[in-house]
Amino acid sequence: MPPKGRIAVDELFCKGCGLCVENCPQKVLALSPVRINAKGYHPAEQVGDGCTACAICATICPDAAITVFRFKKEAAV
Ligand code: SF4
Numbered sequence: 405m406p407p408k409g410r411i412a413v414d415e416l417f418c419k420g421c422g423l424c425v426e427n428c429p430q431k432v433l434a435l436s437p438v439r440i441n442a443k444g445y446h447p448a449e450q451v452g453d454g455c456t457a458c459a460i461c462a463t464i465c466p467d468a469a470i471t472v473f474r475f476k477k478e479a480a481v
């Protein structure tokens with residue numbers, strides 16, 4: 405099944421709490437092992453292609469750091 409969406413994390417607001425990582429049903433999020441934001445946290449990032457655009461991560465994020473993008477369906481030919 406092709407991915408239905410993707411997410412973007414505003415690293416300035418992410419505090420690396422991991423709530424989005426723990427609650428993503430598709431397990432496509434992780435805290436970056438290498439990047440550190442201006443506040444000194446490892447920010448969340450998308451690491452896999454199976455995002456369904458369910459928006460659970462954006463809803464659960466206490467800092468509203470996640471934006472969800474839903475892909476448009478291809479028109480039938
Ligand atoms: S929108 Fe849903 S599937 Fe996509 S990263 Fe967030 S919780 Fe996971």
Ligand code: SF4
Pocket residue numbers: 413417418419420421422423424425447448464465466467468469470
């Ligand atoms: S829930 Fe929000 S603040 Fe916590 S790791 Fe995910 S994006 Fe960062």
